[in-house]
Amino acid sequence: MSKLPNITTSIFTVMSKMAIEYNAINLSQGFPNFPVDEKLTAIVAKLANEDIHQYTPMAGFPPLLSKIATLVKDSYQRNILPETEILVTTGATQGIFTSIQALVENNDEVLILDPSYDCYEAPVLLCNAKPVRVSLNEDYTPNWETIESACSEKTKMIIINNPHNPTGKILTETDFEALEKLLEKFPRIILLSDEVYEYITFEQKHISIHTRKSLRNRAVVVSSFGKTFHITGWKIGYVVAPEHLMREIKKVHQFLVFSVNSLSQAAISEYLDIVSVVEIGGFYQQKRDYFRQLLSKSRFKLLPCEGTYFQVVSYEDISNENDVDFCKHLITEHGVAAIPISNFYENGKDLHLIRFCFAKDNPTLEEAARRLCAI
Numbered sequence: 403m404s405k406l407p408n409i410t411t412s413i414f415t416v417m418s419k420m421a422i423e424y425n426a427i428n429l430s431q432g433f434p435n436f437p438v439d440e441k442l443t444a445i446v447a448k449l450a451n452e453d454i455h456q457y458t459p460m461a462g463f464p465p466l467l468s469k470i471a472t473l474v475k476d477s478y479q480r481n482i483l484p485e486t487e488i489l490v491t492t493g494a495t496q497g498i499f500t501s502i503q504a505l506v507e508n509n510d511e512v513l514i515l516d517p518s519y520d521c522y523e524a525p526v527l528l529c530n531a532k533p534v535r536v537s538l539n540e541d542y543t544p545n546w547e548t549i550e551s552a553c554s555e556k557t558k559m560i561i562i563n564n565p566h567n568p569t570g571k572i573l574t575e576t577d578f579e580a581l582e583k584l585l586e587k588f589p590r591i592i593l594l595s596d597e598v599y600e601y602i603t604f605e606q607k608h609i610s611i612h613t614r615k616s617l618r619n620r621a622v623v624v625s626s627f628g629k630t631f632h633i634t635g636w637k638i639g640y641v642v643a644p645e646h647l648m649r650e651i652k653k654v655h656q657f658l659v660f661s662v663n664s665l666s667q668a669a670i671s672e673y674l675d676i677v678s679v680v681e682i683g684g685f686y687q688q689k690r691d692y693f694r695q696l697l698s699k700s701r702f703k704l705l706p707c708e709g710t711y712f713q714v715v716s717y718e719d720i721s722n723e724n725d726v727d728f729c730k731h732l733i734t735e736h737g738v739a740a741i742p743i744s745n746f747y748e749n750g751k752d753l754h755l756i757r758f759c760f761a762k763d764n765p766t767l768e769e770a771a772r773r774l775c776a777i
């Protein structure tokens with residue numbers, strides 16, 4: 403018996419494990435390989451000797467909750483109440499899981515766009531609810547007509563991910579206007595907005611649900627300090643939701659984890675006083691441009707990348723293999739690990755596309771590109 407018969411080991415685990423086995427350059431699972439800001443590690447070292455090792459209050463370390471409110475205010479001009487509208491979570495993953503568990507009921511339908519990151523479906527299934535996949539257009543823009551036709555009185559939630567993993571696509575003003583119109587017709591639907599790459603955008607500015615007055619009072623917005631501060635292993639993020647939704651989310655949170663790691667909450671709280679999130683986009687834009695320039699000499703075709711630290715490429719001029727086999731051979735024969743895009747589709751659609759993570763130091767990107775250009 404299995405509660406999740408069709409869920410298998412995540413592709414990120416599979417590819418990272420293979421990368422280690424074959425000593426390949428790991429551009430598969432998304433995580434930075436450069437050192438963490440020394441100012442942050444200094445704060446951790448200092449705090450380790452302070453009285454910060456016991457449970458924090460359930461929803462989060464109070465100074466951190468206030469700093470998150472300030473961050474959201476500074477970034478999006480939204481006022482949120484630290485005591486009632488913010489929850490610190492063990493990464494965005496737990497924020498998403500907890501919100502779905504708290505808000506989705508038996509037989510509800512939850513709209514998930516196709517392709518999508520992999521952490522939405524399992525929590526929906528565990529609620530005995532139905533994930534309904536709706537295809538994005540070929541250029542990965544949402545098709546609001548198809549989305550609307552998939553909505554019914556059964557629909558409880560729509561999950562969006564902006565900037566989008568794996569395609570790096572960013573939603574536009576026109577998208578938000580369409581979404582607003584659509585949701586006006588369906589008062590029951592809650593929006594779950596996964597914005598973990600909110601600060602990793604380039605030419606086009608990120609539009610957050612935090613800035614949309616008519617949406618934010620029915621939305622759960624999920625953020626990740628792991629992405630924003632290059633500390634994915636810390637597993638710390640937060641959820642912002644109006645009080646009537648947050649009340650339910652906290653009920654689940656208190657029995658799933660109760661409270662999040664105290665040292666990391668205190669460290670981030672102090673770090674938020676001295677760090678600027680506005681520089682992150684420029685930092686990754688340089689990486690994106692450098693990696694794209696390095697790959698321009700290869701036989702891979704580069705798709706646009708508007709945000710996130712992922713570059714999707716087509717290998718159709720190189721091989722006819724399916725993308726999973728291609729990625730395996732890329733590791734075993736060429737020493738570079740990537741993620742096959744078929745894994746982000748409900749039915750494993752193979753378009754001969756793979757995803758590289760460019761959150762790496764320049765020597766790593768250069769050596770990876772040298773290997774990829776030789777194919």
Ligand code: PMP
Binds near residue numbers: 432492639
């Ligand atoms: N959502 C998306 C789109 C992601 O790419 C990730 C990647 N890790 C997560 C959620 C989970 O974030 P966290 O590591 O903070 O749990």
Ligand code: GLN
Binds near residue numbers: 412415567
């Ligand atoms: N979000 C990361 C990625 O897309 C993976 C995180 C994980 O392995 N769970 O690569």
